[in-house]
Amino acid sequence: MNETIRELLARVGGLPVAVTTLEDGADLYAAGLSSFASVQLMLGLEEAFDIEFPDALLNRRSFASITAIEETVSQILKAREAA
Amino acid sequence: MSLPAFATDMTLGARAHRVAAVAGEFADRVDREGRFPKEAVDAMKAERLLGLQIPIAFGGEGASMTELAEICSILGQACASSAMVFAMHQIKVSSLVEHGSESAWHMDFMRELAARQLLVASATTEAGIGGNMRNSICAIEIAKGAEGDICRLTKDATVISYGLHGDAIMVTSRSHENAAPSDQVMTVFRRGQYTLEKTVDWDTLGMRGTCSDGFLFKGEAPAAQIFPKPFAEIAAQSMLATSHLLWSAVWYGIAADAVLRAQAFVRAAARKAGGTQPPGATRLAEASNLLQLLKANIIAGLKVYADAKADPDQLSSMAFSIAMNNVKLASSETILTIINQAMIICGIMGYKNGTPYSLGRHLRDAHSAQLMISNDRILGNTSTMLLVQKPDTSLIG
Secondary structure, eight states: OHHHHHHHHHHHSOOSSOGGGSOTTSOTTTTTOOHHHHHHHHHHHHHHHTOOOOGGGOBGGGGSSHHHHHHHHHHHHHHHHHO | OOOOSOOOOOSHHHHHHHHHHHHHHHHHHHHHHTOOOHHHHHHHHHTTOTTTTSOGGGTSOOOOHHHHHHHHHHHHTTOHHHHHHHHHHHHHHHHHHHHSTTOHHHHHHHHHHHHHTOOEEEEOOOTTSTTOTTOOSOBOEEEEETTEEEEEEEEEESOOTTGGGOSEEEEEEESSTTOOTTOEEEEEEETTSEEEEEEEOOOOSSOGGGOOOEEEEEEEEEGGGBOSSOHHHHIIIIIHHHHHHHHHHHHHHHHHHHHHHHHHHHHHHHHHHTTSOOTTHHHHHHHHHHHHHHHHHHHHHHHHHHHHTTOHHHHTBHHHHHHHHHHHHHHHHHHHHHHHHHHHHHTHHHHSTTSTTOOHHHHHHHTTTTTTTTHHHHHHHHHHHTTTOOOOOOSOO
């Protein structure tokens, strides 16, 4: 999952720095992730993992770092398995 | 038993109406001369309206956004420039109240603001950023000083509303020399800690009294005056919502006064018409309908804000941003339609300056609404969020 997220981030994140230089916990907004790019990232994640982000998770915190994105996606996948 | 002969009504509404009376008296002169509404702002200070929002524990009155919106509307009915100065000040104060309570310096500043009725201005726009206040070019520089760290900032600020008249300015910048354009902080600089060199004149169609000239800002202050939270959070959680709501309340005030003037015109015509319906009567009914829509829209927005306020996650959610964007889009567009209707009703008496039905100032002031954060930018922003956000289709939820 980490790799897929990094791949997407590199493709649609529009960051001024190389994604490989970012730690998993690095603040993506501080690294230059714009609100437009964050939506593109969400769309990419929905496609890649075949999920839909519920409204409650569509906030800055859910996408603040690679770790946060992993947690957000895992949470949705887990909820689906439980259903 | 001795009671004072006159007890002054100290309710918020009464205090705001007293300020509005002063603002209204000078509104035409402020507009014509494009000067700062000093009399109105002095009256705001005398009625202690500038510190209203500061929590009671810090010497303010802990006023809610709804109460502030009502005052914006009351002032907007008298002088839109004065009302907008009040609104912009309160927007800055909301950042202090929401994001300053974890920092000793900002808490002290809140106390002083309430005690001394300080007026706070804002420098969020900059030459070269294309109107997107969520990007900065300038970067704050931190250096060791004799009594702790100091910060220095130079900003080519294309707009600082009432910059020369503020007691402090909140300035955005990149958080350090190598930060990305969106990695921003906001810093409070107090008068005496900065210089302003005027670069652009504010000679505009409307809102002339806000004196939103451009300046080259140069400041130096203790680094403790930098807000401890990233500006991105401040923008999302306090600035976006309070701007859209309080601006809308000012605009509602302009439109409400226009409808009042149109109604007075129709009523006078009805008295003379002797039983026949005067020509503007149906249009007045339409304008009244639109004004009610506008009002309902703002009240609904205030309710969404009040409900979300306690929860930072909700404040930074897309649903909330979209709701606030929609309030701004609708009110900024509707007021133009309403005032135009009022103008058609009043005819040449509305078009002329200096009549009881004059609407020129209203119409010119109202034209700023679509441009204060361009509606095109807001539409673009909302349309991006709608790619992933799922709307709540319930009527009352």
